[in-house]
Amino acid sequence: MEFINESYINSLLEDEKLNHINLQREILLKASDAKGLTLRESAALLNISDPELLDELFHKAKEVKEKIYGNRLVLFAPLYVTNLCVNNCLYCAFRKDNKELKRRTLTVDEIEEEARYLVLTGQKRILLVAGEHPKKASMEFIGEAISRIYSININGNNIRRLNVNTAPLTLNDFKLLKSFGIGTYQCFQETYHYKTYKEMHPSGPKSDFAWRLYAMDRALQAGIDDVGIGALFGLTDYRFETLALLMHAADLDYKYGIGPHTISIPRLEPALNAPAAINPPHAVDDLSFKKIVAVIRLSVPYTGIILSTRERPELRRELFEVGVSQISAGSRTAPGAYKESQESLDEHELEQFQLGDHRSLDEVVKDITSLGYMPSFCTACYRSNRTGDRFMELAKTGNIGKICVPNAMATFEEYLNDFASEETRMIGKHFIDNELRKLSGATKRRTEEMIQKVDAGERDVYL
The missing domain is CATH 3.20.20.70 (Aldolase class I)
Incomplete structure (x- = not known):
């Protein structure tokens, strides 16, 4: 139980200083770096009640999720x-x-x-x-x-x-x-x-x-x-x-x-x-x-x-x-x-x-x-030994997306070809076309090659 420090958590919950909007805004600015927060900073964000600042909290969370x-x-x-x-x-x-x-x-x-x-x-x-x-x-x-x-x-x-x-x-x-x-x-x-x-x-x-x-x-x-x-x-x-x-x-x-x-x-x-x-x-x-x-x-x-x-x-x-x-x-x-x-x-x-x-x-x-x-x-990742510290290194640096984008699109194409209803298939194919336009260089080339393999009948195509 030593690492769950109830007295410290309770002291943070009772700390009135963590209710200040300026402090909360500073923490949200720091959070944009996607490097994580201290427990004290997290406690301050849990105290946010101002509607405008709540919107900023939600926006930052979406921004950080998409960065990773x-x-x-x-x-x-x-x-x-x-x-x-x-x-x-x-x-x-x-x-x-x-x-x-x-x-x-x-x-x-x-x-x-x-x-x-x-x-x-x-x-x-x-x-x-x-x-x-x-x-x-x-x-x-x-x-x-x-x-x-x-x-x-x-x-x-x-x-x-x-x-x-x-x-x-x-x-x-x-x-x-x-x-x-x-x-x-x-x-x-x-x-x-x-x-x-x-x-x-x-x-x-x-x-x-x-x-x-x-x-x-x-x-x-x-x-x-x-x-x-x-x-x-x-x-x-x-x-x-x-x-x-x-x-x-x-x-x-x-x-x-x-x-x-x-x-x-x-x-x-x-x-x-x-x-x-x-x-x-x-x-x-x-x-x-x-x-x-x-x-x-x-x-x-x-x-x-x-x-x-x-x-x-x-x-x-x-x-x-x-x-x-x-x-x-x-x-x-x-x-x-x-x-x-x-x-x-x-x-x-x-x-x-x-x-x-x-x-x-x-x-x-x-x-x-x-x-x-x-x-x-x-x-x-599970089958390419990108687990544990190897996965963490890619995720913490924001580099996991370079691998995940081609893999995700190939698996989605596979689902659309094999299982989707006609309406879902149409929406999905249009979505993939739009996503491919956002890519460039080696990532785009790699993704297009994987999708072509799936369309040719290969299954379980991944990097």
């Missing part, structure tokens, strides 16, 4: 393999004491069916999610599931990178997980406020605050060099949560030279028979939520900020404008729900939380393209 990642939005889908759990988290429908939830663990064959469904919608990146259960979510089971998912290949279409969100593991189990060929390991602290954490996790292994807090240290020590952290906003003061999350990111960067590859920003949404989700202790309004995203983007410019389908489409569009770089699309949060949702399965009896965005992947792709964002299905 351009107009790309990476797409993925979660795949839930079991909703059995031995924990009793008060905000989660999967909690052990929830007798109203229907429990289900997929077989490896059923997991393959779910993955095949996702492949046939155009997905290339999956986040495998499992409740914490020593038998139903064992490392052996996770390994078999990952192997089966990677084995799928339908005319060159497949899941090319599988990220994992599971309970914290021992050092040896993290080494085993790495051997399965995963991309990023995700684990969210949920809340960094110790008293709140203990209240929200009354029983089960998850009640051990420190074991969860140091999960990323063990993962990195085991050789998993891309990790993703996050907090569940709504359990305590969002300003405290944001600053603690930034403290965690800074600690990882300091100790390992590798900050979080991604930071996730889920907000409490209603969940079946989960009291804290039905009545959030510290509900976060939409404007404050936008502020959270913008401050994280300016404070940790290199990280991928992940936005889930918890949020409704209208708000998702606004959050794209303030720093989000990765989004889920066409998501389901119940085991078996992709295939069986086509057969009128009542997902609410099985799902972890209620979704805000129920649109299909094609609808989301059409929408974000119309808004001027490039849908990216790229997984190249």
Whole structure:
């Protein structure tokens, strides 16, 4: 717990000097360099209330995101393999004491069916999610599931990178997980406020605050060099949560030279028979939520900020404008729900939380393209050894875009050729033509060559 300094965070939250507009304006000017901010500077930006300065905050966040990642939005889908759990988290429908939830663990064959469904919608990146259960979510089971998912290949279409969100593991189990060929390991602290954490996790292994807090240290020590952290906003003061999350990111960067590859920003949404989700202790309004995203983007410019389908489409569009770089699309949060949702399965009896965005992947792709964002299905960095400190060097210097632009456009062209509806295809092809006109030199030549290969029938073309 030593690096989450609650007394220091509280002193920043109580510091009246951080409310001064001139100071906040100076910090926004500094943020333009995309080099990150101190915790004190981040605290000052969280205090912004002046409407004009808020607009400037949001503008700067968009500017910095585009400086690092351009107009790309990476797409993925979660795949839930079991909703059995031995924990009793008060905000989660999967909690052990929830007798109203229907429990289900997929077989490896059923997991393959779910993955095949996702492949046939155009997905290339999956986040495998499992409740914490020593038998139903064992490392052996996770390994078999990952192997089966990677084995799928339908005319060159497949899941090319599988990220994992599971309970914290021992050092040896993290080494085993790495051997399965995963991309990023995700684990969210949920809340960094110790008293709140203990209240929200009354029983089960998850009640051990420190074991969860140091999960990323063990993962990195085991050789998993891309990790993703996050907090569940709504359990305590969002300003405290944001600053603690930034403290965690800074600690990882300091100790390992590798900050979080991604930071996730889920907000409490209603969940079946989960009291804290039905009545959030510290509900976060939409404007404050936008502020959270913008401050994280300016404070940790290199990280991928992940936005889930918890949020409704209208708000998702606004959050794209303030720093989000990765989004889920066409998501389901119940085991078996992709295939069986086509057969009128009542997902609410099985799902972890209620979704805000129920649109299909094609609808989301059409929408974000119309808004001027490039849908990216790229997984190249994971397979070209651009992970860990190698990825960080490219991201922190703003050079990652030189590689990402051709890869993103090639994967988008592949999606348009293989899976898009006619309307989405027309919008997407026009978008790619316009984006190509913005390029020049070697980048343009390289991108055009990759697109030509895709149009000629090659798949999985990347740098």
